[in-house]
Structures are given as C-alpha cells and as structure tokens.
Amino acid sequence: MNGVININKPTGISSFKCVDVIKKLTHIKKVGHTGTLDPEASGVLPICIGRATKIIDFIMTNTKEYEVEFKLGIVTDTYDMEGTILRTVDPSHVSEQMILGSINKFVGEIAQVPPMYSALKHNGVRLYELARQGIEVERKERKITIYSISDISIDFPVVRMKVLCSKGTYIRSLCYDIGEDLGVGATMISLKRTANGIFNIVNSVELNHLSSENIGDYIIPMDEALNCFKKLVVDSYFEKLLINGVRIMDKRLTSEELIEGTYYRVYNKDSIFIGVGLYKDKSFKIDKLLLE
Structure with missing residues (x-):
C-alpha cells in the first residue's frame, strides 16, 4: 500500500484524526496528510500512505x-x-x-x-x-x-x-x-x-465508508497522483545512474527538450515508475526516489 487516498473529511474531526483512522485500517505507520483542514471544515484531504509520504510536499503545492x-x-x-x-x-x-x-x-x-x-x-x-x-x-x-x-x-x-x-x-x-x-x-x-490539484470532491471517498477490506480499492498510485508532471522515460543505462543519485548532464538522456526548473515523473523502459526528477542548471537528477 503505497499511494494516496482522496478523503472527503467530515466536519467535527481533525485532519490528524483522519490520518490515525487510515493508520489503523492499513496497519501502516508511515501515513500523512497533505495540508491541514480545520476540524469544522470539510472536503478534500489527500492522505499519503507508505512511500507516498515522500510526495506530500509536491501535493501540498497544488492549487x-x-x-x-x-x-x-x-x-x-x-x-x-x-x-x-x-x-x-x-x-x-x-x-x-x-x-x-x-x-x-x-x-x-x-x-x-x-x-x-x-x-x-x-x-x-x-x-x-x-x-x-x-x-x-x-x-x-x-x-x-x-x-x-x-x-x-x-x-x-x-x-x-x-x-x-x-x-x-x-x-x-x-x-x-x-x-x-x-x-x-x-x-x-x-x-x-x-x-486539491487533481483530487476533487467528486471522486473522493467518505472516511466512514472505508474498511480494512476495501481500503486498497481507493488507493491512487503515486505516479497518478503526480500526473501534473510530465512523463520521462529513460533507458537502462541512465536508469542505473539516476537510481544511484548521479546528476546527469548527457543530452542523450532524452530525445525531448527538458525545461529548466521542471519536475518530471521518471519511468524505465518497462514502464516502472522510478521517482520524481528535477532538471536544473542543465542537468537532471532524481529528487525523490520512489522505487521499493
């Protein structure tokens, strides 16, 4: 369970209480929300589970x-x-x-x-x-x-x-x-x-609808949660370098023109999501490694 649940938070409970409920249902300790809603406020509260807690900062920057x-x-x-x-x-x-x-x-x-x-x-x-x-x-x-x-x-x-x-x-x-x-x-x-970005109240789930049996049905994969970022596919040579934290200046990394200061969702040739990379100062490096 590594992904995001789009919770429709009810009034009367805190955002931290919602996180606590998800922890108990998933039996996973690494759970976090993506921006506090006051107890008397309601609505969209994306909650990140497992490795997806690494992308909280990206989701928090959403409109x-x-x-x-x-x-x-x-x-x-x-x-x-x-x-x-x-x-x-x-x-x-x-x-x-x-x-x-x-x-x-x-x-x-x-x-x-x-x-x-x-x-x-x-x-x-x-x-x-x-x-x-x-x-x-x-x-x-x-x-x-x-x-x-x-x-x-x-x-x-x-x-x-x-x-x-x-x-x-x-x-x-x-x-x-x-x-x-x-x-x-x-x-x-x-x-x-x-x-909150791609997370809309129309496709949210009520907290009291979730159970330990059905919660997996509502987990959005990490790369889907980040589809505001463009997709970048790299070959096996560059994949190994990026996973090892190497900053790449080789223009052969991609056939596309990369945009300065832009984040990308990085995949290998087998369509496996590697993580989020940043092109900055004419070089590319993984910013958040999200592989198992």
Whole structure:
C-alpha cells in the first residue's frame, strides 16, 4: 500500500484524526496528510500512505479550491464561529455593490497575514497553542495568489463564494480581510475544500465508508497522483545512474527538450515508475526516489 487516498473529511474531526483512522485500517505507520483542514471544515484531504509520504510536499503545492460562507458584522479571535466574539458591527449600510467591489480587490497576488489560530510555528511552538494562552505574536505577511473568486451569492449578511487559490492561503484570513476592507468585520461560518490539484470532491471517498477490506480499492498510485508532471522515460543505462543519485548532464538522456526548473515523473523502459526528477542548471537528477 503505497499511494494516496482522496478523503472527503467530515466536519467535527481533525485532519490528524483522519490520518490515525487510515493508520489503523492499513496497519501502516508511515501515513500523512497533505495540508491541514480545520476540524469544522470539510472536503478534500489527500492522505499519503507508505512511500507516498515522500510526495506530500509536491501535493501540498497544488492549487486549491474552496466553497466558503462568511457573515458580515462579526469578528472573532479565530476568524470563524468557533472563537470568542471580539466585536459586532451593524453592517446594514453595506450594499451588494460594495461587497462585490471589496471581494474583487483580493483577486491576484496579495500579501496575507496568517491567523493566530493556525498550525504555523513561532519559535517551535504552534501559533494556536500560544493563542490559547492569550499570547499574540506578530506574524509576517506571506505572498499568496487568489486565482479567482466566483459563484458569489449574497443573502445578507451572509456571503457565499468559490475561491481558487495557491498553497498557503488561509480562507479564514481572506474572509476577515474582506470584512476589514468593508469596515464592518467578517467571520467565516463554513468551509469546504472541493479540490486539491487533481483530487476533487467528486471522486473522493467518505472516511466512514472505508474498511480494512476495501481500503486498497481507493488507493491512487503515486505516479497518478503526480500526473501534473510530465512523463520521462529513460533507458537502462541512465536508469542505473539516476537510481544511484548521479546528476546527469548527457543530452542523450532524452530525445525531448527538458525545461529548466521542471519536475518530471521518471519511468524505465518497462514502464516502472522510478521517482520524481528535477532538471536544473542543465542537468537532471532524481529528487525523490520512489522505487521499493
């Protein structure tokens, strides 16, 4: 069992609990998820098993899609309804046009400050652990990209929308920032991740549907999970060199023109998946060896 399961995480449990369930069903210790979903959030949570834990970082860089609801006129310390209310404001003067105008400001590359209630670390301590102690620390802005915000519907004071965004985006912070831009505050009330790269909620599996007998039916092979990378087939001579960690500058490695700074799925002539290689500085080397 070396692959990825596309879990549809239910609300009410943590991402780590989902990992624990998969560990128990597979009896495999090396299991990890590919990006935390808050306990009250639901949706796509790819979980890597066995050697596939080596590709977690690749999956985490995927573009994400979310469906979110937030409420204007209320601010909490967690930026969602699980937190303590810090202030309330009458938002009745805010028009739909103002809301749409504000949302549009956040499309593109923006600087975002992560919330205190997050799993990021400060001096080795999770921010949410500090927050629970009443400690707030300065968080550095991070560059993230909001590719699009669509399907916007307004049932005042609740706003619903679909967000396509880059790795590292906090949707809670996005809702908070929109509320601050409007001058009335906002708090997220529901969140569903509908896609993570190739992993979509349409082809996900409910956690409670899995059993030790059927779990193997839902494991996606590692190379399929990485099909965002181009395929590269090498002959037996170069295969041995790559497996031994050699950096290859020989142009005979492939008949295709390799692209600088690009990752490739590497196969041998027998279509066996070797691992992920990186072409950089005019040379090619295996970055993650994934053979048994």
